[in-house]
Amino acid sequence: SQASKKAFIEAGGKADKVEIVYNGFDPQKYISSETETQRIRKKLELEDKFIVGHFSRLAPWKGQHILIEALAKCPPEVAVILVGDALFGEQDYVKQLHQQIDKLQLQNRIKFLGFRNDIPLLMSACNLVAHTSTSPEPFGRVIVEAMLSGTPVVAAAAGGAVELVESGINGFLATPGNPQELTEIIKTCFQNKQKADTIAQEAQNSASQRFQVANINQQIAQLLKQLSM
Numbered sequence: 001s002q003a004s005k006k007a008f009i010e011a012g013g014k015a016d017k018v019e020i021v022y023n024g025f026d027p028q029k030y031i032s033s034e035t036e037t038q039r040i041r042k043k044l045e046l047e048d049k050f051i052v053g054h055f056s057r058l059a060p061w062k063g064q065h066i067l068i069e070a071l072a073k074c075p076p077e078v079a080v081i082l083v084g085d086a087l088f089g090e091q092d093y094v095k096q097l098h099q100q101i102d103k104l105q106l107q108n109r110i111k112f113l114g115f116r117n118d119i120p121l122l123m124s125a126c127n128l129v130a131h132t133s134t135s136p137e138p139f140g141r142v143i144v145e146a147m148l149s150g151t152p153v154v155a156a157a158a159g160g161a162v163e164l165v166e167s168g169i170n171g172f173l174a175t176p177g178n179p180q181e182l183t184e185i186i187k188t189c190f191q192n193k194q195k196a197d198t199i200a201q202e203a204q205n206s207a208s209q210r211f212q213v214a215n216i217n218q219q220i221a222q223l224l225k226q227l228s229m
Contacts, residue, residue, distance in 0.1 A: 001139045001160035003137075003139075005020055019223055025207075026212075032125075037124045044111065046111070049077055049079040050079070050189075052078060055083045055145075056084050061134050062133055066178075068097065068110065071186075077190070080109065080110045083113045083119065119145065127151070131143050137161055138159060140155060147164075147171070147200075151200055152189055152199050155171060
C-alpha cells in the first residue's frame with residue numbers, strides 16, 4: 001500500500017526500490033446465497049436485527065471498545081458480532097470489553113463468536129462491517145473482504161484504509177477513535193437501506209476488479225520480467 005511505502009521510506013528505505021502491488025483475492029470465495037445468510041442469521045438468533053460485524057483479533061488497537069461505545073447510542077434493533085479472539089496475552093482487554101458491555105447494559109446486543117472459519121458467510125450475513133483500528137493499518141484486508149461479500153463497510157480513516165475506501169461511494173470513513181462518528185454512520189445505514197445497498201454494490205463491483213488475484217499476479221509477473229531485463 002502507499003501507507004506501507006511511506007513507512008518504509010521514512011524508516012530509511014529507498015523510494016526507487018519500491019513498487020506497490022495490492023493483496024489479491026478470489027472474489028468467488030466471498031459469494032454466499034441468500035439461503036445461507038438467512039440460515040446463519042437464524043443460528044445466531046439475530047434474524048430480526050441490524051447486524052454490525054467486527055472481524056479481527058481482540059486487541060486495544062483494533063478498537064472493539066470504540067464499536068461498543070458507538071452501539072450504546074444506536075437503536076435497539078442494532079446488534080454487534082465480534083469475530084476473533086485475544087492473542088499475545090491480550091486477555092485483559094477481553095475482560096475490559098465485557099466490563100464495558102455490562103456497564104452499558106448491552107449484554108443482549110453483542111455476541112463474541114471467537115475465531116471462525118466461515119468469515120465470508122458471516123460477513124454476508126451482516127448489514128454493516130466495521131473496521132475501527134485506532135492505529136493505521138498497513139492495508140486493511142478485512143475491508144476488501146467485506147466489499148467482496150457485498151456488505152457495506154465503515155473504516156477508520158488512516159493508513160491503507162484511505163486507499164481502499166472512498167467515503168460515500170464504496171464505503172464510509174470515520175475518524176479513528178471517534179465513536180460518535182461511527183454511531184452516525186451506523187444509523188445512516190440502518191435508516192437508509194437503499195443508500196447502503198448502492199454503496200455495497202459499487203464496492204463489490206470495483207473490488208472484484210481491483211483486487212482480482214489473477215490481475216494482481218499479472219502485475220507481479222510484469223515487475224519480475226522488468227527486473228530480469
